[in-house]
Amino acid sequence: MRERVDRQQIELFLLQLGRHFPRPGRVYLVGGTTLVYEGLRQQTLDVDITFDVANEDHSRFVAVVRQLKESLSLNIEEVSPAEFIPLPAGHRERSEFIGRYDQLDVFHFDLYSAALSKIERGTENDFADVLSLLRSGRLEMAQLTAYFEEILPLFATRSLKQNPDAFRRKFALLTQLWIEEMPPITASLWGILADAPVTEADYRRYLEEK
Numbered sequence: 001m002r003e004r005v006d007r008q009q010i011e012l013f014l015l016q017l018g019r020h021f022p023r024p025g026r027v028y029l030v031g032g033t034t035l036v037y038e039g040l041r042q043q044t045l046d047v048d049i050t051f052d053v054a055n056e057d058h059s060r061f062v063a064v065v066r067q068l069k070e071s072l073s074l075n076i077e078e079v080s081p082a083e084f085i086p087l088p089a090g091h092r093e094r095s096e097f098i099g100r101y102d103q104l105d106v107f108h109f110d111l112y113s114a115a116l117s118k119i120e121r122g123t124e125n126d127f128a129d130v131l132s133l134l135r136s137g138r139l140e141m142a143q144l145t146a147y148f149e150e151i152l153p154l155f156a157t158r159s160l161k162q163n164p165d166a167f168r169r170k171f172a173l174l175t176q177l178w179i180e181e182m183p184p185i186t187a188s189l190w191g192i193l194a195d196a197p198v199t200e201a202d203y204r205r206y207l208e209e210k
Contacts, residue, residue, distance in 0.1 A: 004043040005074060007036050013047055013072060018101030021064045025053035028095060028109040030079055031118065032129060037098070037108070040132045050080040050109065081109060081117035086154035088113060088147040111138055112147045119148075120155075120162075122170040127177060134178055141178055145171075 010033060017027065028051065029037055032044035053061045069076045081087060091110040098106045115133060118126035133139045148171050156164035 003073065004045060005033075005036065005047055006043050007039065009072070009074060010037050010047055013068060013074060013076070014101045014104075014106055016068050016072065017064065018104045020068065021057075021061055021104065022102055023053065023057045023060070024103045025051060025057065025061065025105070027051045027101075027104055027106045028080075029098070029106065030081065030109045031114050034108045034111070034114065035129055035132060038136075038138070040136055040138075041129070046075040046077045048077050048079045050078060081113040084117040084120050085113070086151045088116070088150050112144055115139055115144060116148060116151065119170050119174050120167050122166075122173075127174055130174060131177060131181065135181070141175070145175070 010029070014027070027049055030048040030050060032041060033046070033048045035041040036044045049065075051061060065076055065078075068074070087110070091113045094110040094112065095107040096111070098108060100106070111133060115130045118130050130139070134141060134144075152164055152167065155162055155167055
C-alpha cells in the first residue's frame with residue numbers, strides 16, 4: 001500500500017516529471033492535490049492531475065508518469081472536474097500558474113470548477129475541502145454560487161447519471177455550512193435579531209456591504 005502524499009512529494013514529482021519529459025505542455029493539479037500544495041491540508045491519498053500536451057507526445061507523457069508512479073511510490077491519477085460537472089465559462093483563464101518545470105507549465109485547475117465537482121460528489125471530506133478554500137479566501141461564496149447557477153441547467157441535460165436536484169441539495173447544504181461559520185452578525189448591521197437564522201439573502205447582502 002502506497003504512502004499518503006505531502007507537499008514535498010508533490011514538488012518532487014513535478015521536478016522529476018519536468019526532467020524526464022523535456023517537451024512543452026501544461027499540467028494541472030486537481031482537488032486535494034492543490035489543497036496540499038497550498039498548505040490547506042497536510043496530506044492526500046493521490047496526486048491528481050490532468051494535462052495538455054501535443055498529440056504526438058501523449059503516449060510518452062503517460063509512460064513517464066507511469067514510471068514515476070513506480071519509482072517514487074506514489075498514487076498518481078488522471079482526473080478532471082470535467083468528468084463530474086460541466087465546466088463554468090473562463091475556467092482555463094482562472095487556472096492559477098504555479099511554476100515552470102523545465103518545459104512544463106504547471107497550474108492549479110480552476111478552483112471554482114474543482115470546488116463544484118467536490119460539492120457534486122458530496123462526501124464529508126469534499127465539503128471540508130471546499131470550506132477550507134472559502135476560509136482561506138481562495139474562493140468567494142457569491143462567485144461560487146454564480147458559477148453553480150451557470151452550470152446547473154447544463155448539468156441537468158448532459159447525462160441521465162447526473163441528478164440536478166441532488167446537486168442543488170448538496171450546494172444548499174454547503175451554503176448552510178458556510179453561513180454557520182460566519183462571525184456573529186449584529187442587529188445594527190442587519191436590522192434583524194442577532195439570534196435570528198441567517199438566510200442566503202442575508203449572506204448576499206453581507207457580501208455587498210463588506
